[in-house]
Every structure is written in C-alpha cells, then in structure tokens.
C-alpha cells in the first residue's frame with residue numbers, strides 16, 4: 001500500500017467512525033479484512049509526517065468527547081509546574097485524611113462559629129478564626145478552648161451536606177471564587193492536613209497514578225518539607241521528611257506507575273524571612289539532590305515585597321558555594337506590565353512559571369525566542385485566577401508560534417478540579433493546536449526538565465516510542481486510539497459540558 005492510499009483510507013475510516021453506526025463499523029471491518037490489517041500496519045509512516053494531516057481532519061469532525069478521549073490517550077511528556085498541596089483533589093484529600101488514622105492522625109474541621117474569641121483578633125493570620133472548614137489534627141484540637149472545640153467535628157462524622165461543603169471548600173467551583181479565594185483561604189483551610197508528610201507522600205503517588213493514566217511520563221512537583229508534625233504534634237525534621245518521600249516513592253504502587261518524579265521546594269517570596277528560607281532550602285536541595293532538583297519562588301506577585309531582584313544578592317552569594325541547584329521561578333503571573341520575567345532570568349532561573357505578562361516586555365520576549373528558557377504555561381490556572389478573562393487574551397499561542405519554548409502544566413489541579421488533559425483540550429479548542437505542536441509541547445517538557453542529560457535522552461526515546469505506537473494505533477483503528485478510561489472532572493464539566501460519561 002502506498003502512503004497516500006493509507007492516508008485516504010484512514011480519512012475515510014475516521015469520517016465513517018465519527019459519524020457512528022453499526023453498519024458502517026461492519027463495513028470498515030470488511031475493508032480491513034480486504035486489505036489485510038498487517039499490510040496497513042506495516043505501512044504506517046512516521047507520525048510527524050502523516051498523523052498531522054489526519055489530526056486536522058479529526059479536529060474538524062470529532063465530537064468534543066472524542067477529542068477529549070483522544071487527548072487523554074495521547075502520550076505526554078512532563079508536568080513541570082505543579083504544587084503538590086494544590087494538586088490534591090478534594091475527594092482524595094478526604095480519603096487520605098481518614099486513612100491517616102492508621103498512623104494515629106485524626107482530623108477535625110470547623111463546621112460552625114460560636115463567637116468564642118473576643119473583639120480585636122487578627123483576621124489575617126495563617127489560621128484565621130472566622131473561617132469555616134479549617135482543618136486541625138487532634139493534637140491541635142485538644143489545645144482549643146471548650147468553646148472552640150464545639151465548633152469542630154471529626155472528619156469521619158460529617159453528614160452528607162457537611163461533607164459536600166467540605167469538599168467544595170477546597171476547590172474553586174463557584175463563579176465568585178477566584179484569586180482572593182485561592183490565595184486567602186485555600187491554604188489556610190488545609191491547615192494541619194498539609195503538615196502530615198505521610199499524607200503528602202500518598203498524595204504524590206495518587207498524582208503519579210492519575211497522571212500516568214493520562215500518559216504522563218515525568219512530574220516535577222513543588223512539595224513542602226518545613227513545619228511537618230507527627231500525630232502528637234511534634235516536629236518532623238526536613239531531612240526525615242525527605243526520607244519519608246523517598247521511602248514512599250520506592251513502594252510498588254509508585255514504581256508501577258512508570259512516572260519519573262523529581263521534587264522542588266518553594267519559598268514564599270514576600271515573607272519577611274524569605275532570604276533565610278532561600279538559604280536553608282538551597283542547601284537542602286543540594287544535600288538531597290538525588291530527589292530534589294530546584295528551588296522555586298511562589299506567592300502572589302502583586303505583593304511587591306516579593307519582587308524578583310530582592311533575591312539577587314542572596315542567590316549570587318549562594319552560587320559561590322553550591323553547584324547543583326536549579327531555579328524555576330514564578331514570574332509574570334500578574335496583571336500589570338512589568339519586567340519581572342527579565343529580572344527573574346537575571347536571578348538565574350532556567351524556567352519561568354506562568355510568564356503571562358512577558359507579552360508586555362518586547363525586549364525580553366525577543367531574547368527568549370529560540371530558547372533556552374522555557375515558560376511553564378498553566379491555562380486553567382490563569383483563567384480561574386483571573387489573569388486572563390478569556391483565552392483570547394492569553395499570550396500562549398504568541399509564545400508558542402514565535403519560537404519561545406513552552407510546555408503545558410497543571411499548577412494546582414486539585415483546586416481547579418482538573419487534569420493535564422484539560423490543559424491540552426483547552427489549548428486545542430482555543431488555539432487550534434496542530435499535531436506537531438502537541439508533540440513539541442511534550443518534547444519541551446522533557447528537554448527542559450531538571451534531569452541529567454542521560455535521563456532526559458532516555459525519556460525522550462520512550463516518548464518517541466510511545467508516540468510512534470500511538471500513531472500506529474490511529475492508523476490501524478482511529479477509534480481505538482480514543483481512551484475508554486478518560487476521566488474528566490469539574491472544570492471541564494462546568495466549562496465545556498464534558499461531564500462524566
């Protein structure tokens with residue numbers, strides 16, 4: 001069979017399959033018998049040459065659900081920008097919290113407010129009083145006044161309405177919830193739940209399993225190491241936390257995902273102690289370089305106390321002594337035009353998180369064309385946190401199509417109730433991505449990972465092999481390339497009416 005004949009056959013099959021019908025399916029089966037499936041498979045050309053054309057037709061003719069299932073099944077590279085604390089879906093959080101009973105942890109959540117505290121309290125602490133569904137572990141609960149204890153219920157005793165409200169409290173699922181809800185309540189609500197390193201390690205593995213099912217091969221997750229406590233409320237040292245993560249990642253259910261993992265630590269950039277934290281965590285990453293690869297900087301950029309150049313002297317000092325710490329730093333996740341991306345490159349970052357306002361800095365944009373610095377794009381996050389009001393405002397296609405390296409990532413998917421496929425789905429729907437662009441995004445996410453070159457070469461080889469295999473499946477049986485197990489969550493259901501099917 002000639003390639004052109006195969007292509008036109010694929011096109012015919014696709015159109016027929018997409019229009020459905022048992023009669024047509026039977027016809028197609030007969031066609032395959034007639035030409036010999038083995039012949040068709042053997043003649044499959046490299047995907048970058050031929051699947052690209054097929055994909056253009058597919059996009060036009062497929063239903064939204066078919067496109068979603070296709071993108072779910074499609075092999076993917078790495079997720080280079082995700083915060084573990086924000087990546088835990090509410091339902092996972094609930095189950096993980098109860099499962100921690102095995103280790104002696106028991107969690108309580110505030111279901112009502114009894115006005116137990118007098119006038120004049122600080123409403124802007126990490127643990128604000130006037131907030132429902134803040135979570136504490138038993139050792140914290142026991143130290144509360146009897147009045148405040150009355151406000152809490154053990155998680156396992158929530159009734160159906162309370163449980164639903166608890167689950168919803170940890171995600172942005174209302175029209176009025178946006179940036180302020182995210183920055184001012186989500187992290188505060190998690191409270192003690194996220195000071196349990198065993199829960200964090202289990203959540204990491206859940207993400208590996210879930211992302212692995214979407215075809216992801218690599219995760220570079222920002223994860224906490226400071227302030228963790230055991231079931232009695234005693235501190236667990238950051239070095240012991242690293243061992244807890246290491247041990248968990250050696251378990252069969254983690255290894256079985258086939259997803260490679262490295263970790264980053266992050267400093268809260270506007271904190272008064274940010275420089276001290278940076279020094280500590282830089283040293284920490286260096287000492288645990290088998291697992292930890294980079295330091296990041298997080299926190300809302302419209303708080304000027306965290307401006308990038310604040311850290312230049314500290315980083316220059318650290319670079320005199322350390323030789324194995326990388327930097328990926330949030331920058332340009334802000335509304336105003338400014339030079340945060342340029343300044344962050346000066347800090348030594350090899351990757352920029354978000355980069356939404358890079359579009360307002362033409363000199364830096366021009367310098368970034370052709371690499372080597374990558375912008376980690378988070379389409380769902382940027383919409384829900386109102387850095388764009390709709391995707392026509394997003395600079396992603398401009399970066400992608402002017403040769404600035406970009407990759408798609410999930411940021412805080414637990415709070416968006418989304419997954420990595422959603423990022424690709426949004427990108428294809430809003431920006432008409434081609435097959436070659438989809439491949440480029442995944443390849444970028446591997447080549448810009450903070451991994452040794454040999455490991456990156458291994459992942460790229462595995463990605464290409466998977467992609468070739470996927471392309472062969474498309475050529476042989478287009479509908480067979482749509483994932484039957486595709487799983488969508490709240491974001492894609494609310495925005496695109498693609499609900500559980």
Ligand SMILES: [Zn+2]
Nearest residue numbers: 083330353411
């Ligand atoms: Zn982020």
